[in-house]
Each structure stands twice: as C-alpha cells, then as structure tokens.
Amino acid sequence: MNVACDWAFPLVWAQQSELDSIPWLKWIIVLAVVFFGIFPGIVAYTVWGERKVAARFQDRIGPNRVGPLGLLQPIADAIKLITKEDLVPRSADRWVHLIAPVLILVSAFLVLPVIPFGVGLAAVNPPSGLIYLIAVSSLSALGIFLAGWSSRNKYSLLGAMRAVAQLVSYEVPQVLSIVPIILWAGSLSMVTIFDKQVLYGWFLFSPPGMLAFVTLTIANIAEVNRTPFDLPEAESEIIAGYHTEYSGMRFGLFFLAEYLSVFAVSCLGTAIFLGGGTLPWPLTGEPVVTLGGGETLFAMLLLNLPLIGIFMAKVSLYIFLMFWIRATLPRLRVDQLMAFAWKFMVPLCIINIFISAVWYECVIRPSKPNYLLGWGVTLPLVVVSIIGVLALYRSSMKAEPVELTTGSRRRSVVRSVS
Amino acid sequence: MGYGRGLIVGHWVTLRRFLRTFLVGHGRTMKRRGGGYQPLDFWFGKKVRGDEPTIQQDATTEGLFTVEYPDERLPVYERFRVLPMLVYDDVDGNVRCTSCNICAKVCPPQCIWMTHAQGPDGKPVPLPADFYIDMDVCMNCGLCAEYCPFDAIKMDHNFELSNYERHQTHIFSLQDLLVSSEFYAKTHPDAYDSADEVTERNKVAKKKDQRLQKALGLGAKPASTVRPVAKVAAAPPA
Numbered sequence: 228m229n230v231a232c233d234w235a236f237p238l239v240w241a242q243q244s245e246l247d248s249i250p251w252l253k254w255i256i257v258l259a260v261v262f263f264g265i266f267p268g269i270v271a272y273t274v275w276g277e278r279k280v281a282a283r284f285q286d287r288i289g290p291n292r293v294g295p296l297g298l299l300q301p302i303a304d305a306i307k308l309i310t311k312e313d314l315v316p317r318s319a320d321r322w323v324h325l326i327a328p329v330l331i332l333v334s335a336f337l338v339l340p341v342i343p344f345g346v347g348l349a350a351v352n353p354p355s356g357l358i359y360l361i362a363v364s365s366l367s368a369l370g371i372f373l374a375g376w377s378s379r380n381k382y383s384l385l386g387a388m389r390a391v392a393q394l395v396s397y398e399v400p401q402v403l404s405i406v407p408i409i410l411w412a413g414s415l416s417m418v419t420i421f422d423k424q425v426l427y428g429w430f431l432f433s434p435p436g437m438l439a440f441v442t443l444t445i446a447n448i449a450e451v452n453r454t455p456f457d458l459p460e461a462e463s464e465i466i467a468g469y470h471t472e473y474s475g476m477r478f479g480l481f482f483l484a485e486y487l488s489v490f491a492v493s494c495l496g497t498a499i500f501l502g503g504g505t506l507p508w509p510l511t512g513e514p515v516v517t518l519g520g521g522e523t524l525f526a527m528l529l530l531n532l533p534l535i536g537i538f539m540a541k542v543s544l545y546i547f548l549m550f551w552i553r554a555t556l557p558r559l560r561v562d563q564l565m566a567f568a569w570k571f572m573v574p575l576c577i578i579n580i581f582i583s584a585v586w587y588e589c590v591i592r593p594s595k596p597n598y599l600l601g602w603g604v605t606l607p608l609v610v611v612s613i614i615g616v617l618a619l620y621r622s623s624m625k626a627e628p629v630e631l632t633t634g635s636r637r638r639s640v641v642r643s644v645s
Numbered sequence: 646m647g648y649g650r651g652l653i654v655g656h657w658v659t660l661r662r663f664l665r666t667f668l669v670g671h672g673r674t675m676k677r678r679g680g681g682y683q684p685l686d687f688w689f690g691k692k693v694r695g696d697e698p699t700i701q702q703d704a705t706t707e708g709l710f711t712v713e714y715p716d717e718r719l720p721v722y723e724r725f726r727v728l729p730m731l732v733y734d735d736v737d738g739n740v741r742c743t744s745c746n747i748c749a750k751v752c753p754p755q756c757i758w759m760t761h762a763q764g765p766d767g768k769p770v771p772l773p774a775d776f777y778i779d780m781d782v783c784m785n786c787g788l789c790a791e792y793c794p795f796d797a798i799k800m801d802h803n804f805e806l807s808n809y810e811r812h813q814t815h816i817f818s819l820q821d822l823l824v825s826s827e828f829y830a831k832t833h834p835d836a837y838d839s840a841d842e843v844t845e846r847n848k849v850a851k852k853k854d855q856r857l858q859k860a861l862g863l864g865a866k867p868a869s870t871v872r873p874v875a876k877v878a879a880a881p882p883a
Contacts, residue, residue, distance in 0.1 A: 283666045284659055288711045555659040556652075 386468025390459030407583035504534030670708025726800030
C-alpha cells in the first residue's frame with residue numbers, strides 16, 4: 228500500500244500551500260467525522276437501500292425484521308462481520324492477503340477528498356484534481372489483483388484476471404468521456420469545474436455532454452464491477468471471484484470498498500456532469516447565486532445545506548439508476564465485454580471529443596454563446612456517430628466466425644432427419 | 646437489427662414492476678409491513694401468536710407477494726393433513742379408540758404402537774392405555790384415519806412441530822394426541838357435517854356406549870339421547 232500510494236500524497240500535500248495549525252485541525256475533523264463516520268454510514272445505508280430496491284424490483288419486501296423497515300439491518304450485519312472468524316488459507320501469501328482489501332478501500336476513499344460537495348467543501352482542491360481522481364481510482368485494480376493472486380485459489384485468480392482486464396479496458400472510455408469536461412472548463416480542478424457549471428449551467432445539457440454522460444455512466448458501472456459488468460465476482464461462474472477466500476471483516480472491507488466506490492463514481496458523475504449541488508437549466512446555478520456571498524459561518528451553513536441536499540439527491544438517483552440496471556440486465560460474456568469497450572465505447576468517446584470541440588467553438592468560446600448553432604450542429608453529429616459506430620460494431624461482431632462443432636453437427640442431423 | 650429497443654423495453658418492464666409494488670395490492674398501504682419479535686422492534690399493536698391474520702393469495706395477486714409467515718399465514722384448507730390425532734367425545738370424555746390395532750397394522754412406515762387398558766378386575770378394556778406415534782417416522786399419509794373403524798383417528802392441521810430435542814419430544818403419546826370432538830368439528834367443519842360422517846359417528850357412538858357399559862359395568866345413559874349430533878342426524882343407524 229505504501230509503495231503504491233507514496234506518490235499520491237505528496238501530490239496532494241504539495242498543492243496545499245498553507246498547512247499550519249488551523250488547517251491541521253480542519254483535517255483531523257474531516258478525517259474523523261466525514262471519512263470514518265459519514266462515508267461508512269452512507270455505505271451501510273446504500274447496502275440497505277440496494278436490498279430494499281432490489282427486493283421491490285422482484286416483488287418482495289426486503290429486510291424488515293431488524294428495526295422498523297429493517298433500518299438497523301446494516302448495524303446487525305456489521306456486528307456479524309466484525310465478530311466472524313478471519314480465515315487465511317494456509318497456502319495464501321499472508322501479508323499480501325492482508326493488505327489487498329485495505330488497498331482497495333484506500334483507493335475508494337482517496338477519490339472522495341476532491342469531490343466538491345458544496346462551496347468550500349472539497350477537502351482538498353488540487354489544480355490537477357481530475358488526474359488525481361483517475362489515478363487513485365485505478366489503484367483498486369492493483370488491490371483486486373493482489374487479493375486474487377495471494378489467495379492461491381483458481382477462482383480468485385480467474386476473478387482477479389477478469390477484473391484487471393475489465394478495469395483497464397473501461398478506464399479508457401471513462402477517462403475519454405471526462406475529456407470534454409476538461410476542454411469546456413479549461414481546468415482539471417474539480418472546484419473550477421463546479422464553478423463553471425454554476426456560471427454556465429450543467430455540462431450535461433449539450434448533445435456531446437449527454438453522450439459523454441452516458442458513456443461515463445457505462446464505464447463507471449464497469450469500474451465498480453456491478454451487473455451487467457460483474458464478471459470479476461460472477462457468483463454463478465467463479466463463486467465470488469477475487470474475494471472467494473476472504474471472510475469476516477476482511478470480506479467486509481471488500482464490501483465497504485465496493486459500495487464506497489459506487490458512491491464515489493456517483494459523486495464524480497454528479498460533480499462533473501450534473502452541476503454538483505446546483506439546480507438545472509431554468510434556475511442555473513440557483514442556490515449559489517441567491518445564497519452565496521456571505522463569509523460568516525451562518526452564511527456558509529445556509530448555502531451549503533441545500534447544496535449538499537441537492538447533491539445527495541442527485542447521487543441517490545444515480546445510485547438508483549445503477550440498482551435499476553442491475554435489476555434488469557444479465558451478465559455479459561467476457562468477449563462481449565472487451566469488444567464493447569474497445570470496439571464501441573472507445574471509438575465513440577474519441578469521436579465525441581471532436582464533437583465537444585465543435586460545441587466549445589460554437590457555445591463556450593464565443594463571448595456571446597450561440598446555443599441554437601451549437602445544438603443544430605452537434606446533435607446530428609452525435610446521432611450520426613452513435614449510429615455509425617454501432618453499425619461498425621455490429622458488423623465487426625458478425626464477421627467473427629462463431630461456428631461450434633457440436634452445434635453445426637446437431638443442425639446437420641436435424642436437417643437430415645427432416 | 647434493433648438499436649437498443651430491447652434495452653429500453655427491458656428497463657421499462659423492471660421499472661414497472663418496481664412501481665407496481667407501491668401502487669397495487671397491499672404494497673400501497675403500510676398496513677402489512679412485518680416485524681419480528683425482537684426487542685428492537687418498534688411496531689406496536691402486533692397480533693398475539695396464533696391469532697395472526699390469514700392472507701388469501703392466488704395467481705391474480707398483483708404487486709408484493711411476500712407473506713410474512715410468523716406474522717401472517719396462508720390459509721390452511723380442511724383436507725390438509727399432517728399428523729394423526731385421537732378424538733375423544735367431549736360429552737362423556739371417553740376416548741373413541743378401542744386399541745384394536747388396525748391403524749398400527751395398516752400404517753405404512755409402522756410408526757404407531759399402543760397397549761390395551763385393563764379394567765379394575767384385571768380384564769382388558771377396549772380403551773388404549775398408551776398410544777404412541779413417532780412423528781419423525783410418520784409420513785402423513787392418513788391411512789390410519791381412513792381405516793379406523795371407530796372414527797377415533799383424524800388428521801390434524803398443525804404443522805409447527807419443530808423442537809429443540811428429538812429423542813423424547815418426537816414420540817407423541819396419548820396425551821399429546823388427544824383432542825376433543827369439538828376441536829375436530831371446529832377444524833374440519835365440512836367433514837364433520839357431511840352425511841357420511843354423521844352416519845358413521847352415530848353408528849360408532851351407539852356401539853361405543855354398549856361396549857363401555859359391558860366392559861366397565863357402568864350405568865351410562867345411552868349416548869343417542871345425550872349427544873346433540875345424534876338428534877340432528879336424520880339417518881337411522883344402519
């Protein structure tokens with residue numbers, strides 16, 4: 228863990244210019260309250276929410292025995308996980324086995340400091356916030372591979388190798404669909420991106436923005452290993468994938484990390500496409516425009532409470548979207564997964580960068596933005612590029628020979644009989 | 646070659662199911678949310694054990710399907726059968742069983758055994774001194790109830806038979822198996838009122854009275870004048 232993260236901390240610290248006693252106090256409060264209290268609590272109730280929502284999708288009720296509406300279920304689950312025996316396989320690599328879940332959890336946690344939950348509420352604001360975010364979120368691939376490899380179990384190793392292939396593949400479209408935002412905001416800082424959206428409205432509201440949001444959502448779902456991209460932990464094929472050999476609280480760490488990264492990618496999507504805590508177009512930048520400007524603690528609270536509320540509502544909707552997709556789609560095959568990433572998502576994202584440059588030239592760069600021209604030019608471009616890439620993708624999938632010997636033999640037998 | 650139509654339709658289908666659990670059936674109200682018997686349960690006004698509401702469900706049920714079993718029950722139909730029970734007449738308190746051993750002989754897994762009662766003079770009396778059913782072995786076939794010539798064995802509805810100990814408690818003795826004829830009339834109203842059973846019951850009751858008078862030398866009144874069922878029955882004993 229140390230070796231992997233050593234480069235990330237100086238990056239953050241170097242960009243925090245003044246670190247005297249007051250910021251240190253602030254840091255301790257942020258770490259103690261937010262990172263060890265609020266975020267794990269959010270994760271626990273995300274799990275509860277997922278169980279409730281998935282149950283409703285299947286005409287069931289979901290947890291309702293522990294406390295009213297099952298609200299104490301996460302606490303009971305946590306107690307169970309903590310008190311369970313922590314087994315390490317005899318032939319496992321002991322230390323790597325120990326460190327891997329921590330590494331994944333650290334990767335999920337490190338994404339959150341740069342998220343601007345409100346005005347002045349990003350824990351750190353490095354000028355290269357997006358680069359940092361992409362870098363730390365890709366640490367989880369290392370943790371997953373270490374977990375799978377150190378377990379000395381064929382299912383674990385298979386799951387880990389699938390996970391690494393999948394994460395590496397889907398990081399490319401994930402990053403490529405963030406590029407339009409960098410282009411439009413002219414900055415890598417998450418706070419600057421938020422401020423630009425307060426001024427100009429959500430980055431979602433443009434044809435290339437919508438396309439980038441959809442591709443980012445698909446890539447995000449793949450990055451957090453959720454259905455239909457849950458091959459690394461496909462329980463019907465490889466038991467539990469990379470965490471097959473984990474038990475007790477170490478399995479709990481994987482669980483925590485998984486849902487924390489769901490929360491983190493939802494925060495990412497919300498912060499860069501859905502305008503953070505601001506309201507949509509007719510009320511562009513609304514709570515900030517009306518309530519901003521005060522420097523007192525009361526003014527800060529008055530501004531940030533609605534901002535955080537709206538932000539969390541958007542994050543909940545984004546997470547609900549993930550639950551909905553999970554309740555609907557079956558798991559992809561490995562070849563479908565890779566072909567979808569490299570033959571469909573990556574070309575589409577690259578084309579979309581050019582279309583977003585057109586939008587930049589039409590709307591953002593001119594002193595007087597010409598929205599009509601922007602929509603008129605980019606919307607047909609987006610539609611044509613989606614249809615074109617999809618047609619190319621389909622034809623490439625069709626060109627591959629998928630003749631199975633047994634199948635063709637059976638078909639010939641049937642033909643001869645009939 | 647569709648462009649994602651299946652994706653959209655599929656997502657609409659699942660979303661509709663999700664929404665319908667809130668809009669139709671009992672999911673619309675909060676009346677039937679469950680809750681166990683744990684100390685951390687804040688749901689007051691729970692029904693006592695055995696008095697839980699019975700939920701009627703069939704193929705037309707929409708929305709939520711869950712029946713929260715200990716707090717709610719599915720209906721138990723009359724011909725549902727689990728273990729045999731021994732019926733005694735609540736009028737005179739006498740067991741109908743004569744310990745004739747026919748049920749023990751007919752029982753396919755051989756899980757019934759019994760001993761004859763003895764009168765004060767040491768002679769055998771047509772009553773069971775002990776009657777055992779091994780409920781682990783019983784396969785709930787109901788043949789004993791079919792074959793019983795004295796209408797003494799009926800099939801019970803109680804399916805909540807789990808125990809913490811199986812060597813002592815799973816051998817059901819006479820005391821565990823005895824139920825009153827009133828109980829039987831309550832749990833099996835249709836069978837109790839059917840013409841077949843009324844005829845059979847009257848025939849058996851008369852025989853039982855004669856038999857017991859003979860065996861015990863008691864001056865019991867003829868049952869046909871006492872038992873209300875015999876008055877209701879129009880059919881004369883065959």
